[in-house]
Amino acid sequence: METTYYIYNLIANSTTELIAAVIVAIIPLLFILPYALVAIYGELKISAFMQDKLGPMRTGPYGLLQPIAEVFKLLQKEDITPDAADKPLFNIAPVLIFVGSYAAFAVIPFSSYFAPSGLNVGIFFAMAISSLAVIAIMMGGWSSGNKFALLGAFRSVAQIVSYEIPAAMAVLGIAAMANTLNINTIIESQSGWFWNWFLFGGQGGIEKIWVIPFTVVMCVIYFISSLAECNRTPFDLVEGESELVAGYATEYSGMKYAMFYLAEYANMFVAAALITILFLGGWSSPLGDILNGPIWQLAWFVIKTMSIVFLQIWVRWTLPRIRVDQLMFVCWKVFLPISFVCFLAMALARMVQ
Amino acid sequence: MNETKKIIEYSQIDSDRMRINVGPQHPSTHGVFRAEVEIDGEIVTELVPHIGYLHRCFEKHCEKRNFHQIVPYTDRLDYVSSMNNEWPYIMAVEKLAGIEVSEKVEILRVICAELNRIANHELCVATFGLDCGAFTPFLWLFRDREFALAILEKLSGGRLLYNYFAVGGMQKDIYPELKKDIKAFVKRVRETVVEVNNVLTYNKIFVNRTANVGILPKDVALSYACSGPVARASGIDYDLRKNEPYSVYNRFDFKTSVIREGEERHGCVGDSWNRNWVRVLEMEESCKILEQAIEILPEEGDVTAGIPKKVKVPKGEVYAHAESPKGEMGYYVVSNGKDIPERCRCRSASFVNLACLPDIVRGTMFADMIVILASIDIVLGDVDR
Structure with a gap:
């Protein structure tokens, strides 16, 4: 799609290509930081609403400055590296985990006029690069020299690697239906009114109605798997406070700890963005050609994604945590067979077309 | 049952074992x-417990303080149900000294004990949910516990450690709006219990986490002398308020919440879910007792009148026990005729109940261990004394 590189070309024409590349790469970072503050504030306020309390009230009007205050608190803290730690690994891990989630932004299109990269295998890249978090968590957990951290890392690897399979099945199903791995093309094939979203079986007339249950189930499976991949409740056994103190992050303090949390929120956004792209039509307007300009597309994309983020927060403050064997049971014996069936149905729908 | 057996089979695989210290500084102990x-x-x-x-x-300390001065110390044993700690001690001393108290004092003591029982069970159910990862019901129950504490504060002046019971009476008289406050509180508790049941107790994830986990069979519970909700969840019909009705408990209409074979709603008799369920049921029973108690609580009469300046205790020894929220709380007081007891032995429920932990934890998952520990409902002040 020629407009994908609109901003890049705009900058490259007036300056050099290098500057354009740097600026385009920095734009997602400029988005992540304010987004993380908003998400933290949202998490505090939504949980406060659910728990019948006020949430932050003292820092600024309505406690709006609370996330900033928290970041400054973490910045001031002493940066402790335990004696038993494997120092290089211990120090690299928080950076690496953020690299994984930041790199995934490279293929996320915010609008038809802006995607940092219009990679042909975009969705594949996003899946692969966000798995880098496993390595970072394993590094952090193992190098801390703490048994709780090690246990948390073990759990994390088992969990994230397992849940990638149902998630990959969902992606595969969409790739089959859209006949591409290119994110922009996937979104374009859902353009038009909202019933053209892959959540509702993609493009097609009334005859596609039989595939809708399968795509909806696939969407739910993908949502739950993405929760597990982000280590969010009910799958936060990795850092399950009541068992493993703070899991792989037990020994981390100060800014390194903040990096883990920044990465968690960035990961949440990536997961939500992928759901939006795969099932909810990405940046395309739900109302067909109405309100479908480039800026509106950005707004639609952020609205859709933030709704999914809200759902993630909602689930977190509602459900208890599940146990590690139940986690594996759900993945291998429930999600995997169901996602295979759904995949077959979605592939069949593509063949029938 | 089946699930537990399966887990033990997996553990037959030879692999390295890790020794890990859970506590003393750990969020869930x-x-x-x-x-x-x-x-x-x-x-x-x-699992090797270290206390x-x-x-x-x-x-x-009791051997150096006179009978009045010991009461604040008993507060600090099980600090989330102080009223229930004071009562058996007061009962023991009153029995020894032969002091009779008025009807108003007895009923006021029942009200205090039941209010504190609800507060304790709310805390326990809340932290049990928290240990399973559910944060929201935790705060709902804490919000409600606040109302129980507010009533107890108005009565005694303290929010956690009351020092309200006294040998021969109570430290302060009731306040005028007590009945109204309790009625409002009971209504609130019932609403919250329904809410918490919907969000937590019947939640599929929660049931999967706790049902059939940490099964304490009846005979094991008996051999460890378990009492309170832990014993009742294992099918032992033992509630001192019913079995040996002390004070005026025989005047109230309430049930003992026992989980019997075949009557369990989820899981099986003696598992973690049922231990929690007994507490939920007991909150309702305590509400019933409170409602009846405020009906018969006389307005007239001075509860402080019967307190002697100096407790005169004849030579002798006595054991008195009462049903605290955690189980049987008893004091064995030996007097040699002076105003200081020669010996004051305390039997605390948490300590005795905790003893069964290594037995029921063996072969379960690490996360289950936390759940089982939470379901036994220990307070370390009560375990270590």
């Missing part, structure tokens, strides 16, 4: 309990 756990992957193969981090020489 409910204080400074330290469990030295040997784990094989995720499965607990052995004593909060030992405050309660019994030795």
Whole structure:
């Protein structure tokens, strides 16, 4: 799609290509930081609403400055590296985990006029690069020299690697239906009114109605798997406070700890963005050609994604945590067979077309 | 049952085991309990409990204080149900000294004990949910516990450690709006219990986490002398309020919440879910007792009138026990005729109930261990004394 590189070309024409590349790469970072503050504030306020309390009230009007205050608190803290730690690994891990989630932004299109990269295998890249978090968590957990951290890392690897399979099945199903791995093309094939979203079986007339249950189930499976991949409740056994103190992050303090949390929120956004792209039509307007300009597309994309983020927060403050064997049971014996069936149905729908 | 057996079979695989210290500084040990756990992957193969981090020489202190001065010390044993700690001690001394108290005092004591029982169970159910990862019901229950504490504060002046019971009476008289406050509180508790049941107790994830986990069979519970909700969840019909009705408990209409074979709603008799369920049921029974108690509580009469300046106790020894929220709380007081007891031995429920932990934890998952520990409902002040 020629407009994908609109901003890049705009900058490259007036300056050099290098500057354009740097600026385009920095734009997602400029988005992540304010987004993380908003998400933290949202998490505090939504949980406060659910728990019948006020949430932050003292820092600024309505406690709006609370996330900033928290970041400054973490910045001031002493940066402790335990004696038993494997120092290089211990120090690299928080950076690496953020690299994984930041790199995934490279293929996320915010609008038809802006995607940092219009990679042909975009969705594949996003899946692969966000798995880098496993390595970072394993590094952090193992190098801390703490048994709780090690246990948390073990759990994390088992969990994230397992849940990638149902998630990959969902992606595969969409790739089959859209006949591409290119994110922009996937979104374009859902353009038009909202019933053209892959959540509702993609493009097609009334005859596609039989595939809708399968795509909806696939969407739910993908949502739950993405929760597990982000280590969010009910799958936060990795850092399950009541068992493993703070899991792989037990020994981390100060800014390194903040990096883990920044990465968690960035990961949440990536997961939500992928759901939006795969099932909810990405940046395309739900109302067909109405309100479908480039800026509106950005707004639609952020609205859709933030709704999914809200759902993630909602689930977190509602459900208890599940146990590690139940986690594996759900993945291998429930999600995997169901996602295979759904995949077959979605592939069949593509063949029938 | 089946699930537990399966887990043990997996643990037969030879692999290295890890010894890990859970506590004394750990979010889920409910204080400074330290469990030295040997784990094989995720499965607990052995648990060695270490207690004593909060030992405050309660019994030795009692040998240096007169009978009135001991009451504040009893507050600090199980600090989330102080009223229930004071009562058996007062009962023991009154029995020894032959002091009779008025009807108003007895009923007021029942009200205090039941209010504190609800507060304790709310805390326990809340932290049990928290240990399973559910944060929201935790705060709902804490919000409600606040109302119980507010009533007790208006009565006694303290929010946690009341020092309200006295030998021969109560330290302060009731306040005028007591009945209205209790009625409002009971209504509130019932609403919250329904809410919490919907969000937590009947939640599929929660049931999967706790049902059939940490099964304490009836005979094991008996051999460990378990009492309170732990025993009743294992099918032992033992509630001192019913079995040996002390004070005026025989005047109230309430049920003992026992989980019997075949009557369990989820899981099986003696598992963690049912231990929690007994507490939920007991909150309702306590509400019933409260409602009846405020009906018959006389307005007239001075509850402080019967308190002697100096407790005159003849030579002798006595054991008195009462049903605290955690189980049977008893004091064995020996007097040699002076105004200081010669010995004051305390039997606390948490300590005795905790003893069964290594037995029921063996072969479960690491996460289950936390759940089982929470379901026993220990308070370290009560374990270490």
